[in-house]
Amino acid sequence: MNNRLPISLCMIVRDEALFLEQCLASVSSVVSEMIIVDTGSTDRSVDIARAYGATVVHMEWQSDFAAARNESLRHAAQPWVLIMDADEQWVEGQQSRLFSLLEASDGVYGFEVEIKSLLGRSGEDSVTDSACRIFRNDARIRFKGRIHEEAATSILALGASTLRASGLQLLNYGYLDHIVKRKNKSERNFQLIKEALMQEPDNRILLYALGTEYFQLGDYDAAVRILEPLLDELPTEAGYASDVFLKTIFALREKGELHQAVEKVEEGVSRYPGFADLQELKAVLLMDLGRDDEALGVLTNISRSREYTSVSGAGTYRSSYLTGVVYERKGEGKHACEAYEKAVEANPDYVPAWQRWIPLAVCSGELAQVERWIGKRGLTEKAQQVVLQQMLDMQQSVWVLKQKCWLQEAFSKMPWAEAILLAQLGERRVAARLLEPWHTHQDMAAEIGIYLQALCSDAAGRGQLRSGDPDRSVAMEDARWMGKQAEAFIRLGAWAGFGAWLPEVKEPSAVLVQLSPSARIGLLLAPLSVRRQLYSWLQEQKEVDREMRERTAASEQAYLNRTSEHEPDTARLEVDSSDRAVPTVQLFMRLALRASFKEKEAGLDLPSYEQETARILKYKPASSIEAAQYGWNALELFMKQNPQRTEDRFQAAAQLMLL
Template sequence: MQTGISLCMIVKDEARSLQRCLDAIQDVVDEIIVVDTGSTDETIHIARRYGAVVISAAWTGDFSAARNLSLAAATHPWILVLDADEVWMQTEHNLAEMKRLLTSSQDDVWGYWIQVTSLLGMSGEERVTDVVCRLFRNDPRIAFQGMIHEEVASSILSFAPWGVVDSGLEIIHYGYLEHVIVGKNKPERNMRLIRSALQESPDQPELLYAMAAEWFQQARYDEALKLLQPLLAKLTPECGYHSDLVLKTAYAWRERSRPERALAIVEEWRAVYADFPDLLELGAVLELDQGRDAAALDWLKQAKAAASTASRYTSVSGAGTYRSLTLEGMAHERLGCWQEAAKAYTAALALQPGSLSAWQRLLLLAAATGRPNAIASAAQRISLPPAAWQALIPAALDAHRPEWLSRHAASLSAALRAQPLAAGLALAQLGEDAAARAALQPWATHAQHGPEAALALWALGHKQPGEHRTRAAAGLARGVAASSPAQREARQQAAAPDAARAAEALL
């Protein structure tokens, strides 16, 4: 597809990711410019295999300088910027939209916002979306700014205040996955670069916010608040990252056990960010923290109404949709409105079948209200991923509903194999002691499962004869197994004088 686009990248030791990136984009762009800042792996070889112009440059600690070097080498009228750990979405929509944008672009459009969807966690089970200017005209006035967290939009807006518009395009970013962060030691690198930049510009708000964001990501909320609070008092929504500043400041106060102060911040900016579902959800959480469940429902109603505008902000997956519905269910539970809670959880699962929190709450709700059929009906309507089935097993045991596991044995077969003690614990809850012993005994000496199995077997051996107890071994056994050996020994010794009573508590 001839689009008149130069792809511009900066790389260093990206052999693991670069091929995936270039495979997806090679047929969309007309040339590839790669600035390499000192790779020692196969990065340069891979780039040249795709016909890239490779420019070797010494790393100076300035991301913008490296980016701008790549822009200077571009020869086509439009520039697309990608990182090696990003992938252009190869969809018909993306291709058609790219072609439409560049063939019908008006003279007053200088750049386009592109949605960057960052995968989080171990395998992308959660996502964060943001919009960034990554597609723009090849013009000497357009350049990156900032030594770290560099961006190009400010240079466009300085001469064309309305020159960056939405595109409808999407890029997937893999760089926030846990194994990538650990492998590249990004937090340490970022802190080093920010400190270096602050030595030159100690009062620059963007750098102070970048430092605060790093403290925040490391859950060092006291350090983060020392920077966030003054910035919030000083900056206005026009700064470009103000919405995120508000959200982080409020969240940090909540983490410091100050929900009332956090809520005051959210309420102060509620009118300005009435279309920011993440902030509105936080308002609901803060109301729940303080026992104001009906007020939380008001916040969630507004968050759901704002779901369609989440893409305007840095937003976590599910904000205004299945996350808000799960919180709504929790608020209804606390108000004693069981039917409304079940409806909210089921609606959340219809939008995101893999929402473990919604499944767990629905299961516990059904168990507490004696309506296990609610789970069955929801499971029939919604295809539950295997990981969700596995997460629901301990919830069923904790809720003392072993019959639910029996009823859905076929669907749970794979998950039960992954949790080998579950079947024995369920049998113990059902009062089938002999079968429970037979199921648990093989695991008594297992390195991982042995402590929990041994404790459950101990409890079975000390039950009062002839009595079937409904209390599960699962919850307490798991708690003891997770503690230290000394704690387990002390707890068992404390239970020894009244073994029958302890066994009753366990089983």
């Protein structure tokens, strides 16, 4: 039985062999014919299209997407048309809904389809937009626009109610990092947009497209120059106006022009009250300004409408995650854990929430909450890997053994995890034997090599014979691997090797700053000799002391008064550089290590915990903005708790490592 619908699939392609087959396969049982306009492919695109029974039309590329689209429409024979790109897929299970829409389509000429574009390395994030992709095969409906072509305008010209939402969805793979890099669309887009602007210099859609290209390339100065003037020109109901606001405000923030960004975001939220992405950006700007309570108010009252192009999680799990970050900055670990739990309830695969929840739960005594969650819901494969790695970082081998039944997929995907667990339990020789076969694995050789080197160094540090091939060691000069090397020692509990390795590192404090929060917590379980060694090194960071003392109240004014794009780069760097966080991290790590010493371990040669606290608090930035950003406010709250018991002191030390 043929269940295909009276639809012509119309596409334009050029060298799309990478995706074309999966695109056509996804929709071949839905449409009655396929029309593909090829504009000059040199790969297998034409052969793939013909293998699926498509009619292939050859057309010379005219630097005009609308012209190519309209050529495909000219060959369509079915009463309805479906428009797709080669890097898109029809979502399975929608055929009956589409049939119902077409059956009850009196007076309707077109349907909007949701396009979910996957982002990042493997689609961990996404943006959902809507576009008219299904419409009647009517000569009055044609595409317009040399680039970012659209047919909705010609459909709406036929009547106000001629275009409807469909609830159907397409998946787009073309914005994954490796695909964007491979296709190099920006160069092509710039050329097309600039050619079109020569003919229509005041075309707002083209200006928006040009600003968007600059934005995506990270050229925020150029993006603001083009997009900001459009804010006052575009009517609120323009479909892309909300995105102009979002991109302009984000670019202003990246430039450090916070005052202007806040002014614009207030206007944008007023005009688009259901735009969750814009509300989240407002909360982030308030956090930038140290106004955490106001940011929390925004995040807990977000309203969300599906009418806007939105990043995945906006108004749901991403907002819960940001709420957790604010609570952490306020020193409220219990509330932060609750917010992260809410985030993973909405999206069990949301890695950032797991990365903050697990270490915070360990060091704030809320681990039972995580265990209850796992017992009720289990863990996805992605979550298992994050949880397992962090628990190993924090030397939680007993917990891992207890919860191992919930971590089976992670152990199978991370075969070296079993070896790390055994190493933590003291079985280092067995761990090395388990790791050996993976040292020649194409994808794992470098990482396994680091673990084996750490085990060899540890054996040598404890006076045992080295095992393994000395040629496998990773070059110490390779800064890219220094942090990984340190984390391998910590994860394995190879403290003898770690103590022997650190003196070979020119700037150990700089390496320590690169560690993940969970690995920093793992440092607190190092033997006393290693912790004292680290503490002494961090005490000797005179450059850190000097830099911290130079921070004055003037830095806050410099931060707030930057409203001109012509301000000297030196002033911009003075307040923008992420390096400003590095001295703070070193000071907090120093205090955390001091908190980890029992008083009898500290001896007479070290300042007391209270003395160290008072000394470090002297370096609190005069700027309230920096104090909030870098965790000083939370630090003061911890200090007021003044933990006395050893277990309380360790919890406080671990929380300091997270700041």
